[in-house]
Amino acid sequence: MARKISMKQAVNEALDQAMAADPSVICMGEDIVGGAGANGEKDAWGGVLGVTKGLYAKHGDRLLDTPLSESAYIGAAVGAAACGMRPVAELMFIDFMGVCFDQIFNQAAKFKYMFGGKAETPVVIRAMVGAGFRAAGQHSQMLTPLFTHIPGLKVVCPSNPYDTKGLLIQSIRDNDPVIFCEHKNLYAIEGEVPEASYAIPFGEASVVRDGKHCSIVTYGLMVHRSLEAAAALAKEGVEVEIVDLRTLSPLDIDTVLDSVTKTGRLVCVDEASPRCNIATDISAQVAMHAFGALKAQIEMVTPPHTPVPFSPTLEDMYIPSAGQIADAVRRTLKGGKH
């Protein structure tokens, strides 16, 4: 049956059910159990924000606390995946990926191609993304575009608990490396989630609001900001359609093109830095494949091209707001043909 749980609980439940169903699924990461050597209290911590709390009691030493060395344990996870395990490695903050890029970009993403399709690397790397947590520039980035750039990686960034559980289970079952991005400011939001196990296929965007005047294409936390903007615009008689991409690689461009063909207007909203991000990618693909459907200029809403500020006031100004999104919709509605 479905009941309301938080996005954090949805991650926990997906890991729990995947581990119960398949003994080759293991979890590893910094303090995901309770901190190395924490006798008797191993279960107390469950990761920096408590996402894996309680799993040690059920699955024991299939949860591994690792040394504070991302290059070492991400490499170990990739190697274990190549040897038949299905590791889920938690990298805490996506900002720390830099020290293990070789393991991810050059090894995990390439094995299938380097070994003539004979090697599979079913590793999932979970990491927190996004700003708004008062955690400064080295713990707040939305680095999704770095990973969508690399062939061989799949990139997921859910916006709600239902999608989180189904996409994480799919990530674990998938035979390719998956970068699973969890927005830290969405952990607390609640939604209806079935108790039973289920998987959502990759490459299927979700239309979260129907509208006929303008399409907003987005993902992650920005889905919620876009919904706020749409509610405000509805009072002005503007009906916005919102496409939640859910998976960034593979990308469901068909749903985007269908929506833009219907509405004729596009606003791309992305929390990632503005150069070469998901918004620019979507804009380019729509301009190329559906130019004739566009009635006006494409608008993009992104943060400015700066690091995420530590000042709370500046950080709040940095993250795209519902007001900025609504203004972008109004601009494209004013522009072009009528």
Next chain:
Amino acid sequence: MAGITPIVMPKWGLSMKEGTVTAWLVDEGTTIHVGMPILEVETDKIANAVEAPDPGLLRRKLADVGDFLPVKALLGVMAGDDVSDADIDAYVAAYVTPAADDDEDDAAPAYQFVDVKGIRTRYARKGAAEGTPVLFIHGFGGDLDNWLFNIDAVGEKAPVLAFDLPGHGQSAIHLPGASLAALADFVADFMDAVVVQRAHLVGHSMGAAIAAKLALMDAQRVASLTLIGAAGLGSEINADYTGGFATAPSRRELKPLLEMLFADASLVNRQMVDDVLKYKRLDGVTELLSELGGALFGGGQQSEQPARELGSSPAALVLWGREDRIVPAAHAANAPPGAKVEVFDGVGHMAQMERASDVNRLILAHIGG
């Protein structure tokens, strides 16, 4: 107030809390007869017309198109022309929308669960306290929400029970057996579990075949039969639908299949497709539906046709949409002896949704309510 009849936001289905008025279909001053569509309402699940429960003169439209209002909110007022405008003003001013009767902390939740021989089964019990219950049995791939336009209306006159078959809706994903006999046994076990000895069975599609099977197996548990778009009355069935429904992996493949269920394809909205996909994506559902559909409807042929073996008792009511693209309406010709048969023009496989008020009225007449 004497002579004033309110038109209120309907409650369609157990989870509906509010709806949006999308169109008025009549003008103020129109004489309304029973069953006449008055306005259109859309919920997150479905759009449909609100039909007049009573005759009268439409004196006042209160809800505007686009208004998003709670269940039982006042949408309009009917009254005779002997009622003054001042009386109507006073009625409107005094109207208070009753609180929803199924708040989360309410003693009787909308949905309940019961263990039926090891199968966790979701069900709903609503309606009158006294009388022989009406038991709704949904079809292949459906769930109890297929009866969203029927449960409350029939419940005004009789106790109503609806449940999710095994492997359907939110019941456990486990079949007691891939045969009508196994499913009819399950229905009898469910009736035992909720302490119902005898019931009026209302079955849709595969659910109608299950109801007919139970009537053949244990007639004393069946007070009457209502068979809607029934399986079990002929051999032909649309294999593109039954096979495709089980395996359709995405919105793109599923939507055209769901549109086959209705004469008016626009009834299939995004939310309906998303809800069906959520169910189909639960681990084990695709395999279970493939097994069940293969056993009962493999190759477009119904392997069992129990409704053709029925006699004149229990009394049967056979309802069909003439544009049914899943089970042909021509099968209505095989209705049991003495059955009342009604075939609706401009209606597809889901007559209980597309022609809800007629179906409800016919069920109530059939069960003597």
